[in-house]
Amino acid sequence: QSVLTQPPSASGTPGQRVTISCSGSSSNIGSNTVNWYHQLPGTAPKLLMYVNNQRPSGVPDRFSGSKSGTSASLAISGLQSEDEADYYCAAWDDSLNGWVFGGGTMLTVL
Amino acid sequence: VQLVQSGAEVKKPGESLRISCKGSGYSFTSNWISWVRQMPGKGLEWMGRIDPTDSYSNFSPSFRGHVTISADQSISTAYLQWSSLEASDTAMYYCARHVYGGNSEFDYWGQGTLVTVSS
Numbered sequence: 001q002s003v004l005t006q007p008p009s010a011s012g013t014p015g016q017r018v019t020i021s022c023s024g025s026s027s028n029i030g031s032n033t034v035n036w037y038h039q040l041p042g043t044a045p046k047l048l049m050y051v052n053n054q055r056p057s058g059v060p061d062r063f064s065g066s067k068s069g070t071s072a073s074l075a076i077s078g079l080q081s082e083d084e085a086d087y088y089c090a091a092w093d094d095s096l097n098g099w100v101f102g103g104g105t106m107l108t109v110l
Numbered sequence: 111v112q113l114v115q116s117g118a119e120v121k122k123p124g125e126s127l128r129i130s131c132k133g134s135g136y137s138f139t140s141n142w143i144s145w146v147r148q149m150p151g152k153g154l155e156w157m158g159r160i161d162p163t164d165s166y167s168n169f170s171p172s173f174r175g176h177v178t179i180s181a182d183q184s185i186s187t188a189y190l191q192w193s194s195l196e197a198s199d200t201a202m203y204y205c206a207r208h209v210y211g212g213n214s215e216f217d218y219w220g221q222g223t224l225v226t227v228s229s
Contacts, residue, residue, distance in 0.1 A: 002153060032213075035215040035216075037154070037216070039154075044204055044219040044220065044221055044222050045146075045154065045204065045206075045216075045219055046219065047215060047216060047217050050209075050215040050217075051215070056217070086153075088153065088154050090154075090156075090215075092213050096170070096171065097168060098156055098158075098159075098168065098169070098170045098171075099144065099156035099159075099170075100156065101153060101154045101155065101156060102153070103153045104153040104154070
């Protein structure tokens with residue numbers, strides 16, 4: 001059972017907009033920033049979004065992040081086949097004094 | 111920036127193991143390193159982190175006492191070590207670099223080390 005809660009799966013057709021949610025608590029998302037990572041099959045995770053809504057260099061602006069209270073979300077617009085991956089949210093947890101991840105969301109492009 | 115991890119390992123229950131993560135392309139002591147476990151078909155789990163400057167480390171409650179994390183500045187390498195492996199330690203292990211302090215995001219990841227523990 002992950003500390004942060006994500007839907008196990010999400011899907012969309014090419015060109016659509018999809019949103020992945022991440023729910024936490026006051027000790028993690030409620031008091032710290034959220035980062036998102038994506039992982040293509042058989043590869044290491046990569047940073048996709050940091051400090052809630054900042055994109056690392058090279059990440060297209062089709063990806064956007066937001067945070068409100070104890071929840072965060074990742075939106076992908078103009079969905080493309082190469083967006084098929086697992087997506088994880090993460091935040092520092094003040095009570096656990098450590099990082100916590102969501103369980104991951106498998107995104108399928110239909 | 112690169113984090114290069116040691117190769118896959120096959121071990122028996124009760125054996126010890128140390129896997130490594132060598133940083134290059136940056137000043138190794140400027141960034142904390144974390145270790146992350148991914149069990150087969152499962153999600154990411156944070157294990158612990160280390161400040162290579164002074165080797166201060168802390169762990170997730172789930173892993174405290176079962177693994178140790180260390181670092182050797184002289185060769186820009188961080189380590190994850192077990193003294194007695196269990197079958198449930200079978201997983202892919204990733205090292206990841208923090209942007210700066212240990213509370214910052216992971217900006218670079220190693221390629222992963224697959225550890226298989228089986229009798």
